[in-house]
Amino acid sequence: MSDFLPGLEGVPATKSAISFIDGEKGILSYRGYPLETLAENSTFEETTLLLLDGELPTKKALNDFSQQLKDNYRIKYHIRQMMRHFPHTGHPMDMLQTAVSSLGMFYPGTECLTDANSCEDLDYVRNMTVNIIAQMAPLVAMWEHIRNGWDPVNPKHDLSVAENLLYMFNGEEPDPLMAKIMDVCLILHAEHTLNASTFAALVAGSTLATPYSVISAAIGTLSGPLHGGANQRVVGMLQEIGSPKNVESWVDEKLKNKEVIWGMGHREYKVKDPRATILHKLVEQLVAERGGHLDDMFDTALKLEEVCADRLGHKGVYPNVDFYSGILYSEMGIPEDEFTALFAVARSAGWLAHWREQISDNRIYRPTQIYVGSDMRDYTPIEER
Numbered sequence: 001m002s003d004f005l006p007g008l009e010g011v012p013a014t015k016s017a018i019s020f021i022d023g024e025k026g027i028l029s030y031r032g033y034p035l036e037t038l039a040e041n042s043t044f045e046e047t048t049l050l051l052l053d054g055e056l057p058t059k060k061a062l063n064d065f066s067q068q069l070k071d072n073y074r075i076k077y078h079i080r081q082m083m084r085h086f087p088h089t090g091h092p093m094d095m096l097q098t099a100v101s102s103l104g105m106f107y108p109g110t111e112c113l114t115d116a117n118s119c120e121d122l123d124y125v126r127n128m129t130v131n132i133i134a135q136m137a138p139l140v141a142m143w144e145h146i147r148n149g150w151d152p153v154n155p156k157h158d159l160s161v162a163e164n165l166l167y168m169f170n171g172e173e174p175d176p177l178m179a180k181i182m183d184v185c186l187i188l189h190a191e192h193t194l195n196a197s198t199f200a201a202l203v204a205g206s207t208l209a210t211p212y213s214v215i216s217a218a219i220g221t222l223s224g225p226l227h228g229g230a231n232q233r234v235v236g237m238l239q240e241i242g243s244p245k246n247v248e249s250w251v252d253e254k255l256k257n258k259e260v261i262w263g264m265g266h267r268e269y270k271v272k273d274p275r276a277t278i279l280h281k282l283v284e285q286l287v288a289e290r291g292g293h294l295d296d297m298f299d300t301a302l303k304l305e306e307v308c309a310d311r312l313g314h315k316g317v318y319p320n321v322d323f324y325s326g327i328l329y330s331e332m333g334i335p336e337d338e339f340t341a342l343f344a345v346a347r348s349a350g351w352l353a354h355w356r357e358q359i360s361d362n363r364i365y366r367p368t369q370i371y372v373g374s375d376m377r378d379y380t381p382i383e384e385r
Ligand SMILES: CC(=O)SCCNC(=O)CCNC(=O)[C@H](O)C(C)(C)COP(=O)(O)OP(=O)(O)OC[C@H]1O[C@@H](n2cnc3c(N)ncnc32)[C@H](O)[C@@H]1OP(=O)(O)O
Pocket: 007, 225, 226, 227, 228, 230, 259, 260, 261, 262, 263, 264, 265, 266, 267, 268, 312, 315, 317, 320, 321, 322
């Protein structure tokens, strides 16, 4: 019998050429390019194409792909109508999961996935991929208006994914710095090897379910607070702490009660997550831009990082990607419960890159278990129990 490893820690479950992590050194690369280089020089659209196809695109390929995305921004009338009937108190991740799975009914055509172990219809794969990635941000931004009873802002077809996302949220075109920060956030969140939501996507994909079901499974998995849902929790936690002077006693109380500190710790990284380092620098850039001050939230986060390094550093627990992102999103006027949905917008690129890799050489996921239940026993009729 094989050893059971809780949480499948260290168990390889696939082979992949998409991204790479060195958790001891704090290195992350997409298709061999360091994340820092992509954050500085690339765009979300270009990074997405890199993740999907494996190579940096030519100018023409990038323009064509960006245009294809823009052509797919529009959300169908019936989907908007459906969203109007969702409870307005519904969480954006629940909305997104429901809306994405409904897209499968509005955009059918999954013949190539029905009876083979692979899908060779690359046009189908590319069209569905573009369709999903393009619609994620408009769905999320539109929900903000629909749930508040406002008229939704329609997408602008000349804007990039990041610009259009902010435009649809706020009703006005973003200033270039905010658009750049959002674009970098999308790049940073686009892919991360075999995390829980990508694994969920692979399991769903391995059954030859449609890409809409695949992404729906992934969105549901990302929503949990131990995964993408932590970014929303971080801002709530910083508000609860209130000020840097409260950090030490707050952390000590949490650790005494064996509670987790949101945005801290990672299965793979034993040092600060390289994405947290970039996000931290972006907050500093924004502070400098704003004349040297943001608010107590950032100062509290800095102190929390310092105290956690002292109390938890020996366990390799440092800030992860969810620690600083919410501070930036708050500055962009985005409500806290939308943060994880922004993560999903970006991660759709990685999920779909893995889906494509999976279905090009598929075998259904079917692990085993160690049975710890009862031996065979006699059935007792209900009257005799
Ligand atoms: C996008 C992302 O998914 S990034 C992760 C987002 N999630 C969070 O921020 C939630 C907070 N973090 C955590 O719960 C965890 O660190 C996880 C879920 C991310 C990783 O979990 P695992 O790899 O299973 O780590 P595990 O729970 O074994 O932690 C190892 C040790 O560090 C401690 N630890 C890990 N994270 C934290 C934390 N955030 N706060 C306090 N202690 C922590 C554990 O208590 C454990 O201590 P022990 O050895 O004394 O029992």
